[in-house]
Amino acid sequence: MHYRKTLITMASSALLFGLGYGPAGEVFAENADAQSAVKPAIKAEVRLxxxxxxxxxxxxxxxxxxxxxxxxxxxxxxxxxxxxxGEIRYVYINDKEYHASPSSTLFASNSYRITYKTYDEYAEKYAAGNTAMPLRLQQQPEGYNLWIAEIAPYLSEKEKAKISNQVIAEGKASGKKIYVKKLQEKRTAVHLIYNMTSEKNGKRGVLGIIAEPAGPNDKTVESEPVMAQSEKLEVGGQEVIYTPIDNMEYKSVAWMNPQTRVNYIIRETRGHLTKEAMLALAGQIIAHYS
Structure with a gap:
């Protein structure tokens, strides 16, 4: 049995596969070229x-x-x-022979997004005036260079799953070989994606720092669920959840700002940051909006 995947370029999953980008800050959408089917707890931002x-x-x-x-x-x-x-676009290929191929994808999606190639430009042109979803760092992560900062429309994991099912069902019933579904979304998420400057033990880590809106009824960070090995800790008066997954060389710190209803997630895979360094990064963000 083969495991077919969904082709997406929403948020950072596309840029982790090295898709082309225009000048920093340019608003555009690039062709889909990334395959991603990951559990919510292990996000594309730092794994792909x-x-x-x-x-x-x-x-x-x-x-x-x-x-x-x-x-x-x-x-x-x-x-x-x-x-x-704010547009999110889904495209379904309505062809049974295509979908019978192990290499086919369930559908593809892409979205409007704004990108910046340097942290300074992101801080000046976007973060400086954004009080609703503040994401600022006093110091950049040690041993990392910013790859890209991206602002894109936001959907929760549950919403993505629901829309995925709709796209497939509507695409099959459309009678069209190429079925296109367009959505408009006012919510946005911010992704800061970093690469390690050099390899460590033959591996080059990836770090993602994300701000995204919390759902109206969410009690915890929906996109980074609490697991058996998760720890509840306090940083700068804010409760955070630290989750390590050693066999996947993955670790995260996640929390919700109850006043602004903004979720923050720091995720690293195959990197060198210690638990203390991850918590210190969280402390920088918390200190900025406190």
């Missing part, structure tokens, strides 16, 4: 880059999908056309 070196698997998939090139080209064309602010 470690998986993207599977060149042989990618080559095999490309070979298998050659016969569907026309359909895939139409899908990518629909994903690359101009986006309106």
């Amino acid at each position: 880059i470690a998986q993207s070196g599977e060149a042989s698997a990618k080559a095999k998939a490309e070979q298998e999908l050659k016969k569907f090139k026309n359909l895939i080209d139409l899908q990518q064309k629909a994903l690359s056309e101009k986006f309106k602010p």
Whole structure:
């Protein structure tokens, strides 16, 4: 049995696969080229880059999908056309033979997003005037360089799952080979994505620092659920949840600001930051909005 995936470029999952970007701060949408199907607890922001070196698997998939090139080209064309602010776009290939291929994807999606290539530009052009969702650092993470800062429309994990099912059902019933579904979303999320400046033990870590809106009834951070090994700690008067997953070389710190209803998540995979360093990063963000 093969495990088929959903093709997405929403938020940082696309940039972790190295998609092209224009000048810093340019608003645009790029063709989908990333495969991502991860459990909510292990987010794409800090995992996919470690998986993207599977060149042989990618080559095999490309070979298998050659016969569907026309359909895939139409899908990518629909994903690359101009986006309106807040738009999220889903594209479904309605072809049974295509979906019978182990290398096919359930559907593809892309969204409007604003990107910055340097932290200073992000801080000056976006974060400086954003009091609703403050995400600022006094010092950049040691041993890391910012890869990209991205502001994109936000959907919760539950909302994504619901819309995914809708896209597939509507696409199958549409009678169209290429089915396009467009949504407008006012909520946004902020992603700061960092790469380690050098390898450690043959690995190069990735760090994601995220701010996203909490749901009206959420009691904890929906996109980073509490696990058996999670610890409740206090940083700067704020309760945070620290979660290590050693066999995946993953760790996170997550918390909700109850006043602003903003969730914050710091995620690192295959990196060098200690628990204390992760908590210190959380402390910088908490101190800024306190």
